[in-house]
Amino acid sequence: MLAYSLKRLLLAALVVLTVSGITFIMTNAAIDPAKAIAGANATIEDIEALRRSFGFDRPLVIQYLDWLGNALTGNFGESYRLRTPVAELLLDRLPVTMTLGGCALLFALSLSIPLGVVAALKPNSPVDRLALSLSVLGQALPTFWFALMMIILFGIVLRWLPISGSGSWAHFVMPSIALGYYATPAFMRLTRAGMIEVLASDYIRTARAKGLRPATVLFKHALRNAVIPVVSLAAVQFGFMLGGSVVIETIFALHGVGFLAWESISRSDIPVVQAIVLLISLFYIFLTLLADLLNAYLDPRIRVG
Amino acid sequence: MMKQWATAASAAALALAIAAPDAAAQKSKDTLRIAWEQTVENVDNYYNTNREGILFSRMVWDTLVDRDPKTFKTIPNLATAWKWVDDRTLEMELRQGVKFHNGEEFDADDVVFTLNYISNPENKVINQSNVSWIEKAEKLDKFKVRIITKKPFPAALEFLTIPIVMYPNEYYAKVGPKEMGLKPVGTGPYKATKIVPTKEYTLERWEGHFEGGSKPHAKIKNIVIRTIPEMSTQIAELLAGGLDWIWYVPVDQADRLETVPSLQVVRAETMRVGYIGMDAAGRTPVKALQDVRVRQAIAHAIDRPAIVKNLIGGKSRVLDAPCFPTQFGCDNSVAAKYPYNPAKAKELLAAAGYKDGFEMEFFAYRPRDWSEAILGYLNAVGIKPKLTQMTYFAVRDKNHANATPTYFMDWGSYSINDVSAILPNFFAGSGDDYARDPEVKAWLEAGGSTVDEAVRKENYSKAIKKITEQAYWLPMFTFVTNYGMTKDLNFEAFADELPRYYLYGWK
Numbered sequence: 001m002l003a004y005s006l007k008r009l010l011l012a013a014l015v016v017l018t019v020s021g022i023t024f025i026m027t028n029a030a031i032d033p034a035k036a037i038a039g040a041n042a043t044i045e046d047i048e049a050l051r052r053s054f055g056f057d058r059p060l061v062i063q064y065l066d067w068l069g070n071a072l073t074g075n076f077g078e079s080y081r082l083r084t085p086v087a088e089l090l091l092d093r094l095p096v097t098m099t100l101g102g103c104a105l106l107f108a109l110s111l112s113i114p115l116g117v118v119a120a121l122k123p124n125s126p127v128d129r130l131a132l133s134l135s136v137l138g139q140a141l142p143t144f145w146f147a148l149m150m151i152i153l154f155g156i157v158l159r160w161l162p163i164s165g166s167g168s169w170a171h172f173v174m175p176s177i178a179l180g181y182y183a184t185p186a187f188m189r190l191t192r193a194g195m196i197e198v199l200a201s202d203y204i205r206t207a208r209a210k211g212l213r214p215a216t217v218l219f220k221h222a223l224r225n226a227v228i229p230v231v232s233l234a235a236v237q238f239g240f241m242l243g244g245s246v247v248i249e250t251i252f253a254l255h256g257v258g259f260l261a262w263e264s265i266s267r268s269d270i271p272v273v274q275a276i277v278l279l280i281s282l283f284y285i286f287l288t289l290l291a292d293l294l295n296a297y298l299d300p301r302i303r304v305g
Numbered sequence: 306m307m308k309q310w311a312t313a314a315s316a317a318a319l320a321l322a323i324a325a326p327d328a329a330a331q332k333s334k335d336t337l338r339i340a341w342e343q344t345v346e347n348v349d350n351y352y353n354t355n356r357e358g359i360l361f362s363r364m365v366w367d368t369l370v371d372r373d374p375k376t377f378k379t380i381p382n383l384a385t386a387w388k389w390v391d392d393r394t395l396e397m398e399l400r401q402g403v404k405f406h407n408g409e410e411f412d413a414d415d416v417v418f419t420l421n422y423i424s425n426p427e428n429k430v431i432n433q434s435n436v437s438w439i440e441k442a443e444k445l446d447k448f449k450v451r452i453i454t455k456k457p458f459p460a461a462l463e464f465l466t467i468p469i470v471m472y473p474n475e476y477y478a479k480v481g482p483k484e485m486g487l488k489p490v491g492t493g494p495y496k497a498t499k500i501v502p503t504k505e506y507t508l509e510r511w512e513g514h515f516e517g518g519s520k521p522h523a524k525i526k527n528i529v530i531r532t533i534p535e536m537s538t539q540i541a542e543l544l545a546g547g548l549d550w551i552w553y554v555p556v557d558q559a560d561r562l563e564t565v566p567s568l569q570v571v572r573a574e575t576m577r578v579g580y581i582g583m584d585a586a587g588r589t590p591v592k593a594l595q596d597v598r599v600r601q602a603i604a605h606a607i608d609r610p611a612i613v614k615n616l617i618g619g620k621s622r623v624l625d626a627p628c629f630p631t632q633f634g635c636d637n638s639v640a641a642k643y644p645y646n647p648a649k650a651k652e653l654l655a656a657a658g659y660k661d662g663f664e665m666e667f668f669a670y671r672p673r674d675w676s677e678a679i680l681g682y683l684n685a686v687g688i689k690p691k692l693t694q695m696t697y698f699a700v701r702d703k704n705h706a707n708a709t710p711t712y713f714m715d716w717g718s719y720s721i722n723d724v725s726a727i728l729p730n731f732f733a734g735s736g737d738d739y740a741r742d743p744e745v746k747a748w749l750e751a752g753g754s755t756v757d758e759a760v761r762k763e764n765y766s767k768a769i770k771k772i773t774e775q776a777y778w779l780p781m782f783t784f785v786t787n788y789g790m791t792k793d794l795n796f797e798a799f800a801d802e803l804p805r806y807y808l809y810g811w812k
Contacts, residue, residue: 043434045437
């Protein structure tokens with residue numbers, strides 16, 4: 001188990017290294033940072049002066065190694081725009097994004113699991129079709145448009161919810177629904193498939209034969225087994241939500257990591273973009289690693305093979 | 306894609322909102338709630354590059370001299386009198402009895418410190434061109450200073466009206482740019498009470514603001530500014546009563562906002578000038594453009610009044626001279642005029658040997674319908690342009706890399722009311738110069754290196770005459786900014802695109 005864990009850890013570290021390298025090259029290739037810092041109306045002399053003072057005239061490899069060396073000690077440099085340590089910025093913005101991601105996940109699960117159960121009870125019935133349509137709609141609707149439609153209804157017409165900002169719990173309702181709705185089809189289908197399989201299994205028949213109430217059979221015996229794959233999917237989806245919050249945070253002016261990413265990309269604040277990409281990929285890698293190790297722990301065949 | 310959805314959604318929002326109940330503005334709380342699309346990274350005046358940074362700066366700090374927003378005349382502010390002692394030396398008398406928000410007294414030490422600090426390249430002020438003309442500042446007595454420029458710099462006073470504000474020397478020396486960005490201290494009509502960088506800025510009227518300067522005592526007590534990047538969200542907030550004032554509203558949205566009873570829309574011309582640049586210098590492989598007749602044909606082919614009327618709207622004007630009409634030296638009388646005349650355009654093309662037209666690339670970053678309108682007119686006379694629509698920085702990079710035979714771009718002159726803030730950028734040999742005309746360059750340098758107004762005017766007129774006769778540029782039109790706000794607000798827009806929040810009050 002130890003050898004396996006070490007192998008996995010090493011692999012994860014290599015992935016992190018690759019991601020950081022690719023991000024560094026791509027961000028530097030996409031836009032000239034000196035021009036972006038100088039602003040729209042700067043002269044060529046301004047730009048050249050900035051290039052020298054920030055060290056952008058050095059070879060890219062040197063700049064990367066420099067950055068990597070610092071990153072290993074937890075120093076992601078300073079934001080060009082804000083002149084604040086990047087790590088400080090991320091720590092400041094992370095709670096909003098985590099709250100949003102958590103609420104979105106909670107919404108997605110509380111919508112998709114009941115839908116999946118209902119659908120599984122009578123597969124291919126109109127109820128199943130309706131449940132499926134409802135959840136697939138979440139994936140089919142552009143998140144951006146769906147968010148704006150909610151703003152119109154709940155923000156302008158009914159005036160139930162605040163439209164932008166992150167001052168109270170109410171500010172998170174619309175963004176969480178917008179972000180979470182997109183993830184419902186995957187959860188719903190997994191729950192439905194799991195439930196159909198479990199409901200057809202022998203132990204459920206036994207449970208029914210024992211005369212247990214249908215609700216007890218459904219929730220205590222069937223669902224508990226059927227949702228296990230949903231839980232591991234949820235971990236991966238959580239990573240997706242942290243990354244996918246860029247659009248949602250921008251629309252609702254929630255100042256989280258996604259909004260920071262948008263601001264930093266549009267102003268070519270390379271150190272921040274690099275750190276955010278690294279952070280989000282670290283989340284993915286960590287969650288995948290966790291799943292791998294957990295699977296290996298549960299199933300010895302994996303670590304031997 | 307996102308923009309199209311946004312447009313559709315906000316159209317729907319507006320349709321519904323008209324039926325929704327009116328939201329009361331924050332009139333009762335005496336708080337003006339504003340949204341800006343752009344984030345101001347650091348509100349320290351010298352460490353951000355956006356216009357919103359200037360708006361903030363004007364509320365919290367003061368400049369030595371100021372601009373009358375209507376006549377554009379230079380008026381006293383922290384300096385009460387000034388004179389050029391020689392070509393490079395400007396002497397200024399300072400106002401007495403002015404206090405900073407922290408109680409520090411304003412005097413010559415603050416001016417000398419600020420100017421010497423920002424002009425020192427080691428301090429990495431971002432907009433170097435705003436400060437690089439300063440050689441040094443010297444104290445003559447407690448309320449008298451002398452500013453020495455590196456070379457004769459006639460636009461010095463213009464730079465002292467907007468971009469250069471005065472800092473309290475003791476405080477700034479102690480805290481530096483980062484802390485100044487969090488706890489700004491100035492002499493302006495508002496003091497910052499809470500700064501959450503890039504998110505929210507809260508200001509409160511400063512009761513100790515000095516009398517007699519360019520800014521009156523502020524009318525509205527509190528101002529809350531939030532960053533909301535999405536225009537659709539801003540419009541939704543305005544409709545729902547969560548905001549009182551927004552700007553840069555797209556034309557189509559402004560038309561709809563106007564129909565909402567609780568709101569008003571103001572459309573105002575700005576100093577920003579749009580133009581079509583043409584490669585007369587042969588920096589690209591498109592040979593045809595080196596022929597003056599071809600460039601004149603392009604100028605005659607485009608119906609600029611129709612574009613202004615149908616796509617820009619508001620108070621936008623068609624331009625003949627390559628500058629904003631109020632700018633010093635912007636002599637419209639000498640500019641060659643190119644009325645819409647497709648027949649003449651075809652004649653000129655035929656005379657130049659391009660009867661069947663020619664192919665070229667056309668670059669733009671502003672709304673696509675503007676580019677398409679221009680292209681439509683060029684197609685009609687036989688020119689076959691290929692449109693490349695990119696972001697601002699991408700077009701500018703191509704422009705500097707000799708890759709843009711023709712392009713639609715624009716220039717805001719940093720709101721400086723002098724042609725030295727526009728013409729030398731494009732016709733004095735920089736990367737943006739696609740004319741490379743030594744004569745024009747010499748005239749612009751002559752106009753920019755003396756404080757003698759007559760000499761300056763003469764040289765700039767010569768330059769404008771040749772630039773337009775040679776059709777190096779086709780000046781297109783002035784830009785318009787649309788402001789959306791509650792009906793309760795007394796608002797006035799100015800051509801320099803700098804809303805002065807301290808002037809506005811409730812109806």
